[in-house]
Amino acid sequence: EDQVTQSPEALRLQEGESSSLNCSYTVSGLRGLFWYRQDPGKGPEFLFTLYSAGEEKEKERLKATLTKKESFLHITAPKPEDSATYLCAVQAGNQFYFGTGTSLTVIP
Amino acid sequence: GAGVSQSPSNKVTEKGKDVELRCDPISGHTALYWYRQSLGQGLEFLIYFQGNSAPDKSGLPSDRFSAERTGGSVSTLTIQRTQQEDSAVYLCASSLGTDLEKLFFGSGTQLSVL
Numbered sequence: 732e733d734q735v736t737q738s739p740e741a742l743r744l745q746e747g748e749s750s751s752l753n754c755s756y757t758v759s760g761l762r763g764l765f766w767y768r769q770d771p772g773k774g775p776e777f778l779f780t781l782y783s784a785g786e787e788k789e790k791e792r793l794k795a796t797l798t799k800k801e802s803f804l805h806i807t808a809p810k811p812e813d814s815a816t817y818l819c820a821v822q823a824g825n826q827f828y829f830g831t832g833t834s835l836t837v838i839p
Numbered sequence: 840g841a842g843v844s845q846s847p848s849n850k851v852t853e854k855g856k857d858v859e860l861r862c863d864p865i866s867g868h869t870a871l872y873w874y875r876q877s878l879g880q881g882l883e884f885l886i887y888f889q890g891n892s893a894p895d896k897s898g899l900p901s902d903r904f905s906a907e908r909t910g911g912s913v914s915t916l917t918i919q920r921t922q923q924e925d926s927a928v929y930l931c932a933s934s935l936g937t938d939l940e941k942l943f944f945g946s947g948t949q950l951s952v953l
Contacts, residue, residue: 735881765941765942767944772946773946773947774843774930774932774944774945774946774947775882775930775942775944776944777941777942777943780941818881820882825870825887825889825895826887826895827872827882827884827942828884829882830881831879831880831881832881
């Protein structure tokens with residue numbers, strides 16, 4: 732069965748305290764892995780697409796990496812405005828399978 | 840508009856009533872998805888439209904749920920005889936429909952069934 736698991740469910744960081752979020756997947760025929768950010772009351776907003784193991788993408792304080800079984804979203808020196816839920820999704824065929832997300836809170 | 844538009848943003852209904860949720864995708868996007876997001880749950884796939892192809896309805900949870908997409912643009916998700924377990928946020932997303940294209944989401948419709 733295709734599955735996407737994210738950990739931790741929730742993460743509280745002090746401003747400036749770097750950490751990583753994990754997304755592990757068991758999907759047949761992976762075509763791509765996506766990271767989204769979701770703010771309360773809003774739909775998910777696209778961050779990154781990763782296509783193959785070893786690939787890395789960066790945007791401001793965020794860096795996403797991909798292996799054959801998991802992806803990490805590294806957050807360097809986070810700020811309070813980085814507080815949100817981060818969702819991972821994998822595409823197999825025309826379907827996107829989403830994890831339940833990691834709720835990140837960055838405390839000033 | 841510039842983004843995916845959903846209406847209404849909030850809908851409160853009584854158990855047993857029918858509801859219609861609307862999605863206006865980004866102009867030119869051929870792919871359209873409906874998802875359901877319940878508290879503490881991941882996004883649950885409901886239905887997928889791609890151009891003029893037959894929709895992928897494999898995620899619809901029961902025959903009370905149906906969706907249509909008119910003219911390859913606006914989509915309506917209809918839930919008949921609503922139940923309390925239908926309460927959730929219903930999200931619509933569109934994409935260009937080419938391979939590995941990112942999804943653009945609307946802000947969703949919060950459905951509450953009393």
